[in-house]
Amino acid sequence: MSQSVGEEVVEAPPRGWREAGLRYYKYNQFLRERFGARIFRVTVDGGFTCPNVDGKVALGGCVYCDNRSFSPTRRLPRVPLHQQIDRGIAMLEDRYGPDGYFAYFQAATNTYASLDKLKRLYDEVVAHPRIQGLVIGTRPDCVADPVLDLIESYAKRMYVSLEYGLQTVHQRSLDWMNRGHDVACYYDAVERTRGRGIDICAHVILGLPGESFDDMMQTAEGLVASNVDAVKIHNLHVVGDTPMEEQFQRGEIAILDRSEYMEVLIAFLERLPETMVVQRVTGDAPDNYLVAPAWVEKKASFLQELDREFQRRDTWQGKLVRPSPVRKS
Template structure:
């Protein structure tokens, strides 16, 4: 088997949707979260420090349009023919009134060479009124709604202070997909209390959701988070994967995952000055090449052990 088809990659997904190269432009629109502002809790998710997400051009004091234009200018010097997806990334990007959200989304779409939106959010922050609007917007432009799933285990979700259940996630994903909107998910592999066997079983549960895309991220301990404090007090409760160990875990996960789900990425990279552990010293592309090499060695492919449980 050619290693290029051993898993369903994001570049191929984009190539199927666009006749040109596209690049995400990250936006920090100044949103907060319901488990930060007291609606559901305080302090946010225990692993979260949003400084890890934001590039230099991405500051909340700048209007959305300015952030997008600066992002386009940053990339267009090297890639003059590139088109762009405005990526509402930091915190919960549907957590505001409908009219305010419409203004922000449409402001981003007005920027020259922006050809679509990616909206990152929580599954408990997607009211039907917003879905109605996004359903219409989806007919006019490229759109992905990306949900933070993080785990399928409600005990883990409670421990990391997510403020919602997996049943809430499943409901939001299904409602979004029913509107014919491309729907993505994000999971963290290695959260405290989850064994390798549980993580691999998660892939089969995720496969039951009508997801188009999925991001896999390793657990990272970041300065200034509650989880970093928990690790300092009880390191025995954490298993921080070595790079090669995580590669094999990821491949095991892929083998149990529905084969048509598009894998956007395998790891995240927190800034060196914020990262406590694990520090693998690998760029995203270097890690991806290791995944491909190891999959070839194992004669592995996405869905190799997937069992379709949807009747």
């Protein structure tokens, strides 16, 4: 299969995920390729906050964020990290029977503390005998070089991934979110992380207020330019008790419906290189937190429809990526 883009022809990539019959590079496929096993992440809560919550750069946090809706650990009484891991493993083993586990610091900004505190928390989880890797979610304005040096020390002995919130390349949208940093901060953080043996994953949100289709495709271009290893793609969704819920209830913002999001998502994935792992393609929240849209509650059916739509269109991740020019010697 091939697709003309301008005057060039892009061939379907001969990737392992393509040979497996996939249309985009799914995270579970990456894990099987790299580790030869079914790896699951165990969410742990280190009790972190964020600099746009405590007043360092802003107050109130991100306009869409209630950490309880994003992280299972924030919906339970917090207990010591080793107990959180034991509890998480017990739940996952009972339901899925994984072969291995990563510890996932998910809620809030998990590099926003003193080096001593970070080392103590990270040491505690990697010392657990069942943990084979470390995943840390954070903001690009909270990774000073000494923090990256510390995280690099773990990457020398196990798999480590840092997740950065890019969200969008449009500053007006970051300002609406109350992020408290600019787009350049993301690129700087990625550049300083590169070459340390750390996988880099970026988060993006599609359907932000005021962003057109072209705006969202520009975010895809910016993501590609940063040359990260993986991406998590979220549709903008509304959870309760957030400033965005108030805006939504007042009719100030609109949310993409299922078909609109499908169109944007496929176009976004077509513009990503076939080597970029796609860890997530939708946002979700528990029923008692979710306000809108209702369709995200049917995640499994959405993923099935996404696969069918890729096949119907005979398209795939990377189809619209131009090949690098061949240099003449």
